[in-house]
Amino acid sequence: MRCLVTGGAGFIGSHVTLGLVEAGHEVVVIDNLLTGHEMALPPNVKLERVDLNNAKETDRVLSQGPWDVVLHFAALSSVADSIKHPTHYLRANIITSLNLIRSCIRYNVKNFVFSSTASIFGGENFSSIIPATAPIRPSSPYGESKFYIEQVLKWADRVYNMRYACLRYFNAAGADIEGRLGEDHQPETHLIPLAIDALLGLRPPLKLYGNNYPTHDGTCIRDYVHVTDLADAHIRVIEKLKYGSVTYNLGSGKGFSNLEIIREIERISGKKLPWSWAEPRPGDSAFLVADSRAFQSECGWQPRNGDIGVIIESALNWRKNNPYGYKTGHR
């Protein structure tokens, strides 16, 4: 296949790009390198350093088709940041996606895979695993922007027959098991890399936001899925698009509280992790765990690195070997 990947230099996009290349596909990446890293791209992948806000440049890249599939990862993706800067976030995620989708329609792209998120469910108080049919109530402009694009895709299919897969990931984590890729966000907002950096002395002690959530230990519960298993999920869902558009929740189906993650990191590393309590953050939900059974049975997907120990160990190994991320002297 000829695949166009937006945000392919980012954390999830780079793991998917590697998976596609290893499966023998040709990949071109659109990325403005805002949070991504050129070094995360395999050597035979062409990088189009384009900002999706630029409709003309986006169109130019799409005109280099035909494309068998477009996978759209590029976005701003911090829940907390989106609450501080709602119009900036809505504008950034919606305009870029609209530019891309419009160009896809113009150049007759028939298959589109979209990175959606568990944050579209953020405003509900769930206590059990969340299926794709659960009520949608985003508790942040970030979640709202993703749900808006899901609706745009529905209309692109109805009117222009562009099939889409909306994959609503829960928490992507871990790193390529062979250590070739990892997570290097600036700024970092995700628990596991922040905790690992605190453990390795690369950042100040970890802050745990909130200890009074309605969970067994008072801290938020999240579902962590290994980023390479996510990559595999993308490759599988492209096959599924032959039969029509799909929307799936995607996670491991297992929830871990923030305190449990800290304990697991301490167990794996054999070291004490420095941390302290902080005020809860607006927009954080108590419990977000995916019901991925539909995806598993319909796409034949099984997380191969689903064990939380494997997820943490791969992230820890990558960070130990790349303490400054992709760039030396990065911090």
Ligand SMILES: NC(=O)c1ccc[n+]([C@@H]2O[C@H](COP(=O)([O-])OP(=O)(O)OC[C@H]3O[C@@H](n4cnc5c(N)ncnc54)[C@H](O)[C@@H]3O)[C@@H](O)[C@H]2O)c1
């Ligand atoms: N990381 C998670 O746990 C998680 C969970 C749910 C959903 N998602 C979604 O998955 C996608 C990928 O997440 P990630 O963690 O890999 O993020 P990331 O920040 O590592 O990657 C995003 C990539 O998009 C690029 N980009 C951003 N704005 C752009 C623009 N205007 N034009 C061109 N390129 C642009 C960045 O440079 C970066 O390479 C995002 O859409 C995110 O919302 C992530």
